[in-house]
Amino acid sequence: MAKTDWEGHDISGQTHSGVTFTDLDCTEVVNRGATFTDCTFQRSTFNCSVHTDAAFVNCTFTGCSFFDTRFTECKFVGSNFDRCTFDLMQVVGGNWSHVGLSGADLTRAIVRGTRLREADFSRVRCQEGSIRDADLSGADFDGADFTDCDLRGSDVSTLDPARVRLKGAIIDLQQALSLVQAMGLDVRAD
Template structure:
């Protein structure tokens, strides 16, 4: 039976390996909670705060973390499949090696995040804030980055094939050895004011 939990604070909880299905948490606070190897399916967290929470090796499927704040959390080897994180922010959190497949990460705040080697595939990330984020050797494949904030982003050796790069200013990003396809090359050239014939 599904239930909604509102405004509660969970502190120093040990939920290692637990399974969460279909419940909804609204405006809840999670502090020093162990969610290592835990899993969520169809679970919704709305306007929740996570502080020093361990998400190591956790698995999240068709769940939602809407307008949530993650501070000093650890996502080592965490996986998100078909999840919505619209409007959430990550601050001083360990996000690698993170794997994300599908879902909607639009308007997510990842400014200055260390995303080296992470994998995002087929994810909607419209207007995501990747200002000064380190995405070196990451894979952002078939990702919708339209309207994204990419000033100062490090995309060295990043695989960007199939992604929307219309918001990318090559003059403000590090792009050495980044991998793009032919269609993207045209977009980048046009951004630089070149004529492609």
């Protein structure tokens, strides 16, 4: 188990596998290309940190803070988040497939152009959030709240409108057709 203070450090290129980090302070960390595999982060702080082309594969995050954290083209495949906070977090691109975000509060998070195939979005709260141009194919949306969320360009083909909140959600025409068909309506041109 590692208790470390990396506040303000450049951790680019580091490699960690199977390490448990407790109370790790990554505030304002710069990370280009570091790799974490099968690691556990407990009560760790990633506030105001910037991560580019980094990998957190099959990692577990419990009680962590991601306030104003930026992830660009990062890989989080198979990682799980439990009781974490994501205020003002920004995710651009990258592969977050099979990620567990069940019950997460993403109301002030911005996600754009990210692959989130088969991610667990059950009971996620995204009111007034933004998940644009994301590959959400096969994702679990059961009980999610997308009230006033900007979903334009994202794959919502597995979203069941009867099992999520969508009031005021911003969608494009293709998504509207997909949701109407999911509701069992027969759409005809004339």
